[in-house]
Amino acid sequence: MSRETGFPRADAEHDFLRARRRQVLSRLATWLRREPDDVNIMLPFHEVVEALGWVGERRIGPRVIRLDSIVGSVDRGRDFDRRFRPTSGRVRERWERLARAARRGESIPPIDVYRVGELHFIIDGHHRVSVAHALGLDTIEAFVTEVRTKVDASGIRYRGDLIVKDYRRLFLERVPLPGEARAAIVLTDPWDYAELGEHVEAWGFRLMQDECRFLDRQAVAARWYADEYLPVVRMLHQADLVGDRTDAEAYMWVAGERYRLIRTHRWDDEVIRALRVDRRR
Template sequence: MSTGQPREDAKIAFDRERRRRALSRLASRMRFEADDVSHMLPFEEVVGALGATSRISIGEQVVPLDKIVGTVDRRRGDFDRSFRPSPNTRGRWERIAEARKRGEAMPPIDVFQIGDLYFVQDGHHRVSVARAMGDKDINANVIQVRTKLGAGPELQIRDLPLKAHERVFNERVPLPASARERIQLSDEWRYAQLATLVESWGYRAGLQRERVLPRPEMALLWFREEYEPMVDMLREAGLGGGGTETERYLRVAMLRFLLLQRHDLSDDLAERLAGEVKHPSQAAEQDTMTHQIIKEMRD
């Protein structure tokens, strides 16, 4: 609804967006969501986690406003992830909103693009006003940043440590894309554990072949000769506990090493591991890491 007075309309619009921001925060708190769920993504931290490989300017583009979720250098508290404003942005926000109400054209904003996500370098207030006025897109000068890992719309600040460890795992264990998609862990430190196990497996495989295996070859051999057979065995035997197939594999691979000190896939492996889960040995009960793995496999 418009009063016909651009300055008054701008004030009303700002107050409306402030209320929406407050209500959104209240709703998130009532859903017991993490505090960072509504925060803008910080560009440098995202790039650091995902691993930039190149940057290229692709010129002026029409960018969907709902894909703009981050910032390059602005304080995160000035706007939330939906670019609803905080009180300290009122003056400039209302001036831009008033100019829009008067029909003045806005210059394109400047953004960085990572996958389908955009991060504002210049133009935060213009994005906020455009969204408040119901626009669906905005003109932007775009610099495209390619990264080792992709970024989806569900990405949150709390996901960045996990993404960073996933990226390092992929560097240490460079699997083809189709195989890499199956490696899913919810704990960042377990990516490091898994990478170490894979490298150990690759070292032994190289000794058997009497040559040093390049990392891509080592990774693919591990996936085909160790990971896939083990995952199939665990599925058939109903072992490994909950979570993803990678989490089940990692538990058993660690338990196999800690309890059995062996790395091959023998016929009695599943039976022996199942016995440890049902009736832990004295060593299993005394060893903290072994006890934790067995507990996870029972859950």
């Protein structure tokens, strides 16, 4: 807890002014470092769920959650920054009233949150979270509603990360990979998911022509992963052609280079030799 004078009203006023000062200094530091604008912006719940793909929700009741797991809001993002510091004096009266109550040891009602993966988004209780942060607490009581999504929320830090998740969700709708295969495909550039989706669909079209039969998206995805992706990735590791890319990025690079250099869809030693020579150049 921050330093006390013994007078809850004065301490609450100091708490608010200190939180406001830290918010202003944080904005200044972001500007001086030329960081993206979304570094200090609260994640909007509806944008996150739209990017990940809503599946369903269930009420799981009261829980004690970590304050640092609360990263966003349903509808109050403009009043507080990412660390729940007040962005103006507009919330001061209510904020200080809650701070005084907390300092007196009065009971504070639990907040309401949505849980998406390990992240929490406030439905009601923004001021309570802000005060808890200012007083140096680590946890807070909350009524939790869990939201299930098509794509997991891991890796989301800033608003800009949502575009990667959105493209990944669209890719997995086009290429419905099962289980472990879903987790294996990781790309950094969101547009690469669109290109890989086109590649898998083209691969599936050639497969259906070769076998003279129709295959649905699930069957094409499973065949592509087992018959094309895994063997090629193993070959790339053996040939030391992965580098600092993810496996999926290495696969995309080598598939594109293969066709550019040799104009073929096959995989053999000649392809690997050509790729090695081209990389040295």
